[in-house]
Every structure is written in structure tokens, then in C-alpha cells.
Amino acid sequence: MTDTPHVLDAAEANAGWERAYAEQTGTLWQDEPIPLSAEAVSFLREHGTRTVVDLGCGDGRNLPPLVRAGLHVTGVDASRTGAGRAAERLRRHELPGLAVTADAVDLPFPDGAVDAVTCFDVFSHFTDPAAALAEIARVLRPGGQFMVNVFNTDDSECGRGELLFGTTYRYRGTVFHFYREDELRELLSGWKILEFRTDTWDDPPHGEFRPEPHTHSNFVVKAVRA
16 A cells, blocks of 8 residues: 555645745756656657656756757646746757646646656655646556656665654655555556666755755656556
8 A cells, every 4th residue: 555645735845845946046956867867768769759748847957858859848847936947947058848837736738638757856755646647647648658766765865854654754844755666566556567677876965955965766667658
């Protein structure tokens, strides 16, 4: 069974992220994209993807590689400041694409409107992951692709913050849940899984929000809408 009930409501969690972005001078995350970026581009190209939503785009570090691959990209983030900085990043690099503010459970797209959704370093923050997955499935066309990384219990940051229950923590006003493999597979039971693996990488500090270097341990999943 999944261990992620509503401990923080979405408004409270989203407000925590808005504060994190607003209090940071410049980008909250590093400018380099996530280590999975090149792999994501290859995966999407293999499936003939044209339109992509990067869900939880933050301040946009992962948008330029997707745009430069010739994809039509929309970044979505719950933080207005984060999405604004993502849009500014695209303008600064003279790249097309959009960045908008929306919640993961209420995306501003019609049913079946996009070919793919990417979701990097974000899934573990969702207060209602089942609802987020249902919304991702709604906006994807039949057979659409979904690529996500999910922090697991071997992550160096598992245990930091106020323990809420299980492996869920309140950290600087945001929620972090660190997944077991069985609970993530249960959540994804309605999807066709193409790949499910574990991967790790080192991250530098993220300003005052996460001031120490750390190592992320992730489940990396590639799936298609069933």
C-alpha cells in the first residue's frame, strides 16, 4: 500500500515552494539540466514525440535541452516565481516554449493533448500522487510517454526535516516523500512500464534551501499510457 496520504494540502505545499523560489536570488537549482536530460531526449525521439509537458519545471533547467531537440515544450510549475524564471530562461536563450503556473492535479490542457510528460525531481513532492498520475494520463494521448525520477529511501536526504509519518518529511514548508519500490509500482499499476531502474547522482548545494552537497537515489521510470 502507498504511504502518501494528504499530510500537507496542495495549497500549503505549493506555498512552501513559492517561498523557496521567492527567497532565492537567481535560480534555485543549478543551470545544468538533470543528468537524465540526454536520455529523456533520446526516449522521446524514439517514440516520435512532438509535444512535451515538463511537469514541475521549477526555474526551467530542463527546458532548453528539450526545446533544442526540436520539441514543442511547455513547462508547468506550482510556483509562480519558479515558472516566471523558467520563462525568462527561455527568453534569455532565445528559445521558443512556454512556462505556466498550475497544480499537478489540474493541468491546463485538454484531454489527450500532449505526446509526452516529463517529471524530474518533483514526483516525491506531490501531496496526492495518485491524482497527479491520473491527471498526467488525462492529458496524454493514447500511447503517450511518461518519464519520471522518484526519490527513494536510499536518498541521502531521506530523514531530513520534520517527520510526518513513514518516510515523509516536512522540509522548509515543502513535502518530501521517499518511495519504496513496491509502493511506486503500485501507484503505476495502470501504466505500461517500459523501464524501471535505480540510479544515483550527486547534486551541489541549492542556495539556502539545501545548503549542503547531497546524493539523490532515484527510481527512474519510463512508461506509456495504457
